[in-house]
Amino acid sequence: MDTNRSYRDVLRDRRLAGLLLGDLLANAGTGMIIVAMPVQTLSIHGSVPKAIAIGLVEAAPFLLSTLLALAVGLGRVRVPPRTLLIADCVLRSLTFTVLGVLAVTGRLTLPMLIGGLLFGAMFRMAGSSSRRLLATSMAGETGRFAVNGLLGLNTTFALYIVGPVLGGVIVASASAGVALFFDAGGALVLLVAVLASIPGQATSRRTRAALTRARAASTRARAASTRTQEALTRARATEDRAARQAPPEDRAGKQASPEDRAVTTAHAAGPESGWRILRRRPVAARLLVVEFFFNFFYMPIEVALPLYVQGRLDADASALGLMWGALGVGAFVGAALVNQLRNLPQRHVLIAIIGLWAMCPIALAFVDDLALALVVFGLGGLVWAPFTPVAYSYLQSGLRPDEQQQVVTLWTTGATVAAPLGLAVGGPLIEVAGSMGGLALSGGLTLLLLPIAALAVLRHASPRPSAETA
Structure with missing residues (x-):
């Protein structure tokens, strides 16, 4: 079984490195x-x-x-993901340029x-998932695991x-309106990176060659499928004859299950909806539930933390900044260390992340010293950061290309919408x-995800047999 490549290995591809650089700069603009x-x-x-007013502005990009x-x-x-990402970049750059001028x-x-x-963020979620799809493909x-890790690091x-x-520097030295131009500029940089790194089919010899090979493979697959169907038809005819000759009480359960028929006819039915895919792949459906609630149960921490710092720690606003800084530094280190997890069994890593992160807010609820709270929150960021790249890599390893x-x-929609709902x-x-009770409850509810995650990923070795690199 192939070994997952490292960050350095995947960054040797200049087109991929260019796309990831565009993603980095676009995220910096959004962060401003x-x-x-x-x-x-x-x-x-x-x-x-x-x-x-702030609530309306924060909610508008999600609708x-x-x-x-x-x-x-x-x-x-x-x-096509490329089309969605280009539309997102163009619309976002135009919108924030106009808003900046105004x-x-x-x-x-x-x-x-x-x-x-x-309207300017209309393609925001579709564009975000398209970045991941294009980069991992x-x-x-x-290289999928490394790319998901690099996207998380970005x-x-x-x-x-x-x-x-x-x-903050731009707002303090100029104005908030000036910062809007930087987000527009980040979208333009990403647009250039997409156009340069992922040329259209009409201009890409490599893509045309790949399509030719894919069509040839598809023709061979259809021929093999025809032979298989003929064999299945003969086998079913034999089975039907045997069933007709069997006593009535032995005939029950001989028909194909609905799941088998669904899998057999999936390709013939054309493009499938995500809902149908999730119904056919319960592992992916359970992981979607875990992804949503992992983010949902985290959000009360953002409400509780200011009160916790002011009350339990008896500290001021600068201490709150230090707390978020500790989480950010820990998360950055954790995202960088995803590279070291690439050849571990992803399903076990995923469960460990959920359990270890859940202990962070629970531990905070019992801490009354700022220095110790900074250590606990920093360790929480270290544990939390690998969750998204590991979860996406594990999910994608069990999906066919036409299901991605x-x-x-x-998944991107569920993870994003969980934030305002939480x-x-x-x-x-x-x-x-209360703040301490809320922190403990956030961690306790996250611990309840462990059985669901275990059911999703330990009951079967992977979302699809032999899909995971363990």
């Missing part, structure tokens, strides 16, 4: 507006209450992008900002560390349970 967007909103909220992502994931219409000239209003984010099966470093720091887009898009539930939860 994490800081700039609330500041911009507060300057134009008018008569709308501040909290409501249409979620609907489009669900249409791609649950529907049968297939749009902001710096003092003409931006709250309805304009909400409307711009609503370029790396092949042995997100941790650019989106959560460098981007917010640079965004639907299921990966559903925040919405986290507020009332922390209000009732």
Whole structure:
């Protein structure tokens, strides 16, 4: 069985390295507006209450992008990932350029900002899943784990560390509106990287050659399938004759199961919806549940942490910044260390991550010293960071190429939508349970995912037999 390649090995492919560099710079631009967007909103909220205005602005990018992502994931219409990513880059760059111009000239209003984010982020989730699909397909099966790890490293470093720091500097030295131009610039950089790294089919000799080989293989497969069907027909005829000659009480259960018929006719039915794929692959469906709730149960921590720092630790806002910094540094180190996990059994690593992360908020609830809290939260980031690359790699290893887009898009949508839903539930939860109780409850609920994850990945060796590199 082939060994998973390292970060260095996959980065030797210049086209793939270019795409990942574009992803890094695009994430840095998005990280800047994490800081700039609330500041911009507060300057134009008018008569709308501040909290409501920020909530509307934060929710706007999720609405249409979620609907489009669900249409791609649950529907049968297939749009090439390259096309979706290009559409996302173009629309995002145009939208944030216009919003930036309006902001710096003092003409931006709250309805304009909400409307711009609503339509400008339409391809946000579909584009995010397309980045992963394109990068992992370029790396092949042995490079998939490394690419998922590098994408996680990009997100941790650019989106959560460098981007917010640079965004804060820009907001302080210029204005929040100027930061919007940097997000537009990041989208343009990613667009150039996509066009340069992944040429269209009409201009790519390598792609045409690959398609020719694929068509030849498909022809051979169809011929083999025809022979197999003929053999199956003869076998069924023999079985039917034997069944007719058998006593009536022995005939039960001889028909093919619905699952067998579904698998046999899957290719003949054309493109499948993500829902149908998940029904046929229960392992992937259970992992989607784990992915959603892993993110959902994390979000109350973001509500509880400021109260925990102020109350339990008796510290100020600078201590809160240190806590998030500790998590970010730990997550960066964890994302970098994903490379070292590439040849371990992914299903066991996935379960270990869930259990170890769950212990982090539980441990925090019993800590009343800032230095120790920083260590615990930093270790939590170290454990948490590998979850997404390991989970995606394990999932993709059990899917056929024609199933990747639907299921990966559903996963991206589930993981993203879990954030605002978790925040919405986290507020009332922390209000009732308190900061320490909320932290302990977050960890305890995450521990409940362990049986589901174990059922999903230990009951079978992999989502598809012989798909995992163990």
